Amino acid sequence: MTHQIRKTGTVLVGAMALQFGLTFGAVAQDMTQVEVLLPIPEGFAFTPLIAARELGYFADKGIEVSTVVADGSGYLSQQIVAGNSDFALMGAADAVVAFNRRDDIRVLFCNQVKNVYRIVARADAGITSMAGLEGKALGYTEPGGGESQLVSAAISEAGLEVNKNITLLPIGPAGPQSLIALQNDTVQAYSSSFPDVAVLAASGIEWVDITPETYSNVPGACMVTTEEVLSSDEGMTAATALTTAWVEGQYYAIENSQEAFDLVCDTIESACENQAVAEAFYAEAMNLITPPEGQRPGELKLSSWQTVVDILAASETVSADLDVEPLISGENVQAVINAAYAGQ
Numbered sequence: 001m002t003h004q005i006r007k008t009g010t011v012l013v014g015a016m017a018l019q020f021g022l023t024f025g026a027v028a029q030d031m032t033q034v035e036v037l038l039p040i041p042e043g044f045a046f047t048p049l050i051a052a053r054e055l056g057y058f059a060d061k062g063i064e065v066s067t068v069v070a071d072g073s074g075y076l077s078q079q080i081v082a083g084n085s086d087f088a089l090m091g092a093a094d095a096v097v098a099f100n101r102r103d104d105i106r107v108l109f110c111n112q113v114k115n116v117y118r119i120v121a122r123a124d125a126g127i128t129s130m131a132g133l134e135g136k137a138l139g140y141t142e143p144g145g146g147e148s149q150l151v152s153a154a155i156s157e158a159g160l161e162v163n164k165n166i167t168l169l170p171i172g173p174a175g176p177q178s179l180i181a182l183q184n185d186t187v188q189a190y191s192s193s194f195p196d197v198a199v200l201a202a203s204g205i206e207w208v209d210i211t212p213e214t215y216s217n218v219p220g221a222c223m224v225t226t227e228e229v230l231s232s233d234e235g236m237t238a239a240t241a242l243t244t245a246w247v248e249g250q251y252y253a254i255e256n257s258q259e260a261f262d263l264v265c266d267t268i269e270s271a272c273e274n275q276a277v278a279e280a281f282y283a284e285a286m287n288l289i290t291p292p293e294g295q296r297p298g299e300l301k302l303s304s305w306q307t308v309v310d311i312l313a314a315s316e317t318v319s320a321d322l323d324v325e326p327l328i329s330g331e332n333v334q335a336v337i338n339a340a341y342a343g344q
Contacts, residue, residue: 031064034238037088039073039221043271044278044285045195046089047260048111048249048297050267057248061241065257068174072222073146079087080105087242091116092219093149099327100167100318107328108243109298109335111250112220112288115211117147119154121189122182123206130158130210138170139178139187147191153314154212174199194284202280219300219308221290230332239332243298244340249343250297254290296341300328 037068040049049065052058058065063132070076070088077094079085081102089111090098099105121127139156140147151168171181174196181187182205189210190200201207209216215280223243229235251261253260261282265272272278291297313320 025229030062031059032062032234032238032241033088034063034065034242035085036065036223036242037070037076037079037085037090038067039070039076039090041069042067043268044261044264044282045116045221045246046111047264047282048246048289050249050264051252052245052249054263054267055249056306057245057252058241061245063238063241063245065242065245076224077158080224080226083226083228086235086238088224089221090224091130091146091221092305093146093312095222095224095326095327096305096308096312096314096318096322097235098224099324100322102226103326104168105327106225106230106330107300108223108225108239108333108335109247109340110219110222110300111246111298112215113295113298113304114154114220114288115150115216115218116189116193116220116288117150118211118216119147119151119191120207121210125188127210128161128208130212130333131190132210133158134165136189137167137169137187138167139181140191141173141192141196142170145170146193149311149315149317150211150215151191153311154167154215156245157212157214160299174203174231179203179205194288195281195290198280198284199277200296202274202277214307215311217292218304218311222300227330227332230310230336236332236335238337240339243336244343247298247340247344250289253286254297257286266267272344296342300337302328320332 005236053065061123070079073091073094076088076090077098080088081098095105095107127133140151155162162168169187171178171187173192178190179200182190197207223241230239289297291299295301302325305328309318309324312318
């Protein structure tokens with residue numbers, strides 16, 4: 001197993017202190033390096049991460065967090081299952097698939113507590129539900145895209161049948177091709193992740209969200225590790241620090257929305273080059289991070305995870321009777337969760 005947890009020292013600072021005859025109670029704290037795999041680059045989707053780093057929440061817990069962008073959430077699932085990484089933020093569906101292959105996969109918290117994928121209809125099409133897509137065309141990014149499981153389950157639930165009373169067309173992510181398809185009425189609805197929906201909204205498309213409510217509140221991207229990592233003192237310490245600081249970043253972003261927006265813009269200037277797109281993207285991102293009433297930021301709910309199983313079972317990706325309770329529970333996971341919310 002390859003671990004990305006290691007110690008760094010502060011030799012240079014200490015040597016300088018001795019050279020100039022300075023004395024400190026503690027020159028600096030050794031920081032544990034923690035690497036997290038991400039499915040997409042840092043930006044508004046990871047506002048809590050950026051807040052936790054820039055406001056010193058990670059440092060306060062004795063860790064320094066670096067991120068590596070991998071090739072999508074499915075690839076991250078493979079890396080965790082293979083034991084090539086200790087921590088990865090991946091879609092809930094991919095986490096369940098990973099758990100189905102390796103039963104010691106564990107989820108610590110979710111960056112988004114709502115589905116990152118949705119199905120939306122053009123407001124001028126007069127469609128207000130999935131049933132309204134009968135005889136219409138639904139665009140999506142590509143065959144096998146992250147939204148495909150959601151689309152299949154929602155179409156089936158609405159009693160529709162592809163190529164019989166609903167048409168599915170791959171029109172790509174947000175860009176000229178998808179925008180033209182929507183403007184020219186080639187498709188009346190679209191399914192993708194929230195960044196694509198936000199970008200197209202900023203381009204002038206007015207949406208009506210027709211994602212079935214059952215599927216709207218499934219978890220988005222969540223922090224995944226393994227029981228093998230949590231069984232070591234080093235791994236448990238890193239997991240607790242990472243979770244506690246990240247959840248603190250979630251609370252900060254929710255309670256200080258404008259300040260968090262400005263913080264991301266200051267940290268990643270390219271994220272705010274187009275102000276309209278940035279504001280639309282951020283509004284979508286914060287909607288997904290903000291939990292429903294009665295639920296804490298990042299909190300894991302078994303019923304939501306069971307819905308993920310239902311979505312995957314509709315396409316026979318996993319068995320409908322897969323028990324996902326061990327995925328989000330256990331003594332070590334509960335200890336991490338207790339620590340993360342102790343100060344909230």
